Amino acid sequence: MEMSGFVFLTLVSVGVLLGSSEAQEDFSKLPDDYKKGVELGVQQINSHHGIKSHFIFFKSLSKSEIDGGFGVKYIYHHFNLKATRCPKGTSDANPTKCAFRNDRPLIDCGLCYKMHNGKIQNEPKPYVHCLHKPQLTQALVSARVERCDKMSYANGSPTLLAARKPQ
Template sequence: MAVFLFLVLVSTGVFLDSTEAQEDLSKLSENYRKGVELAVEQINSHQTIKSIFLFFKSLDKSNIDGGFGVSYLYHRFYLKATRCPKGTANANPTKCAFRNDRPLIDCGICYKTYAGEIQNDPKPYIHCIHKPQLTQDLLKTRVEHCNKMSYANGSPSLLASTGQRG
């Protein structure tokens, strides 16, 4: 009887864990969700990955409004392995339970959006690494790279216009 109760509690915990993560993803704005999808697609495309990884938890995010529909986003989050093998169609945490026997993947991404779409110029920066391998130096390098990508926002804009024609 005790084993049965333990199994019920463990399976309930796994379900709550995956549901909580899905709720966190649904609470993200569309611009952040698109960035997560980009990182998930990149991670799951690696040949060495056998199980699907999905969004697990946001750690840090920032958004700079560049004006004229432009935003610069930074998002740090965890991805977690699921029990679904690679190639599973429509994978999500409600169908693919998270695994607790694999390390989390820590991702830091930064990118530019225009009118809600991720832009290819400058190229989005995606840095994901297994959490145990993440060092303070790697975190610092990641943030510095994103800060450098602050995208030369000082280039001429409509506000610099003098209204004179040449």
């Protein structure tokens, strides 16, 4: 397997490899609380029976969070996933091992979830909304935003999507 991976990498063009490593760099620069949300989205997409390729993080589009105090944060993260040339189920898939495919649409994900002391909480249930970009409509985006705004917050707190962007 390692030999075939090596041969595959030597055949990958420099442009694709550079573009892929830039996306992976972006993931490595995400705060841990956002990485955990991306991992939740990737897990959901890669477990879907209709998905054949392995998907990984491509880029963040927007992030926001509310500090609820006492180690609690409410997080919203909007990002894209991109198909790789590795089959679904590949472990340790990263752009240097699994080059991005440019012949598949991106998957647009919007996640909102509650973190407590660095762990995603089960209540309220994390909301993971991921769709292939061509299927994403303005109505679905509006429903996503509305759903995230309705997460359980203390009275008087702002909506998640109006919150500050992390530093």
